[in-house]
Amino acid sequence: MSQRQVLQGVMSLLRPLLLDVVPTIQQTAALALGRLASYNEDLAEAVVKGDILPQLIYSLAEQNRFYKKAAAFVLRAVAKHSPALAHAVVDCGALDALVISLEEFDPDVKEAAAWALGYIARHNANLSQEVVDAGAVPLLVLCIQEPEVALKRIAASALSDIAKHSPELAQTVVDTGAIAHLAQMILNPDAKLKRQVFSALSQISKHSVDLAEMVVEAEIFPAVLACLRDPDEYVRKNVTTLMREITKHTPELSQMIVNTGGVAAVIDYLGDSHGNVRLPGIMMLGYVAAHSENLAMAVIVSKGVPQLAICLSEEPEEHIKAATAWAFGQIGRHTPEHARAVATANVLPSLLALYMDTDSSEDLQVKVGS
Numbered sequence: 001m002s003q004r005q006v007l008q009g010v011m012s013l014l015r016p017l018l019l020d021v022v023p024t025i026q027q028t029a030a031l032a033l034g035r036l037a038s039y040n041e042d043l044a045e046a047v048v049k050g051d052i053l054p055q056l057i058y059s060l061a062e063q064n065r066f067y068k069k070a071a072a073f074v075l076r077a078v079a080k081h082s083p084a085l086a087h088a089v090v091d092c093g094a095l096d097a098l099v100i101s102l103e104e105f106d107p108d109v110k111e112a113a114a115w116a117l118g119y120i121a122r123h124n125a126n127l128s129q130e131v132v133d134a135g136a137v138p139l140l141v142l143c144i145q146e147p148e149v150a151l152k153r154i155a156a157s158a159l160s161d162i163a164k165h166s167p168e169l170a171q172t173v174v175d176t177g178a179i180a181h182l183a184q185m186i187l188n189p190d191a192k193l194k195r196q197v198f199s200a201l202s203q204i205s206k207h208s209v210d211l212a213e214m215v216v217e218a219e220i221f222p223a224v225l226a227c228l229r230d231p232d233e234y235v236r237k238n239v240t241t242l243m244r245e246i247t248k249h250t251p252e253l254s255q256m257i258v259n260t261g262g263v264a265a266v267i268d269y270l271g272d273s274h275g276n277v278r279l280p281g282i283m284m285l286g287y288v289a290a291h292s293e294n295l296a297m298a299v300i301v302s303k304g305v306p307q308l309a310i311c312l313s314e315e316p317e318e319h320i321k322a323a324t325a326w327a328f329g330q331i332g333r334h335t336p337e338h339a340r341a342v343a344t345a346n347v348l349p350s351l352l353a354l355y356m357d358t359d360s361s362e363d364l365q366v367k368v369g370s
Contacts, residue, residue, distance in 0.1 A: 118158030
């Protein structure tokens with residue numbers, strides 16, 4: 001018997017259990033389907049082809065809170081694998097049912113629905129727009145104001161997944177007042193919540209000057225700099241990513257970060273970090289330095305060049321070396337004085353060696369050469 005036949009057999013056994021008169025059997029069947037669908041894409045496709053989704057979506061509106069949570073879990077498990085499977089979930093009418101579930105009294109049902117919506121939205125702009133058009137964003141913003149931390153986390157993550165694709169989608173999130181509510185949570189003691197908050201603010205900030213200015217106007221600086229010393233490395237990375245997305249836009253935004261002590265704080269962060277979490281900090285220093293002589297000098301005065309030299313020597317990954325070489329270029333390109341600051345850090349021999357190394361990637365050689 002082939003794997004496909006086995007799958008069809010399993011689905012044909014589970015599907016009638018979703019209609020069982022005993023609620024516990026219905027919930028257990030839905031959970032089993034969710035775990036199967038979550039395991040891999042083939043199993044998720046089998047759930048779609050087994051015509052199980054319409055029954056689950058119908059039940060989201062009719063059944064008790066335990067079943068609703070299980071049904072939303074199945075929809076999330078199917079949607080996570082690919083845009084095509086997420087579209088299959090949307091085409092079955094899931095969005096309206098999930099959005100209605102965001103208005104449920106039970107926080108676990110809201111969390112399960114928000115999670116499913118986020119997994120649909122994260123794939124691409126079209127799916128995100130469908131989630132927006134279904135009316136999810138205002139309800140997700142209400143969810144981040146609920147007392148349950150787990151619900152706040154998932155709702156913030158979903159908003160981040162919607163905002164990341166385009167300026168228009170990010171603007172939709174902003175227009176519901178999300179920035180102010182996200183900004184209130186930057187010093188929350190829960191690390192996983194802070195990760196999502198800073199991710200959402202980064203995804204909003206990255207698209208345009210106007211959106212970045214709206215985030216800055218929420219007065220999150222200098223308070224966020226304290227999070228660069230957070231015990232959770234992903235909180236620290238996401239804060240640095242937020243600063244990178246803000247500083248890249250204009251000299252004025254970069255100057256604001258400098259004035260709040262942001263450059264010195266990021267340089268300290270680079271000294272305490274290793275590996276990929278260093279990358280947004282390295283790029284942030286490059287963006288600041290690129291804007292003007294004075295801003296590049298601010299990076300130099302804050303001892304940014306020696307710290308970047310340490311990153312260049314310590315990090316084995318080529319993309320980190322390439323970003324560091326690019327940052328040196330942004331610092332040194334303005335005047336002979338700026339160039340001397342880079343040269344005296346004794347990085348030129350290392351950069352030359354990388355440029356001449358036949359094993360170096362083309363991107364690394366371009367960044368070093370420029």
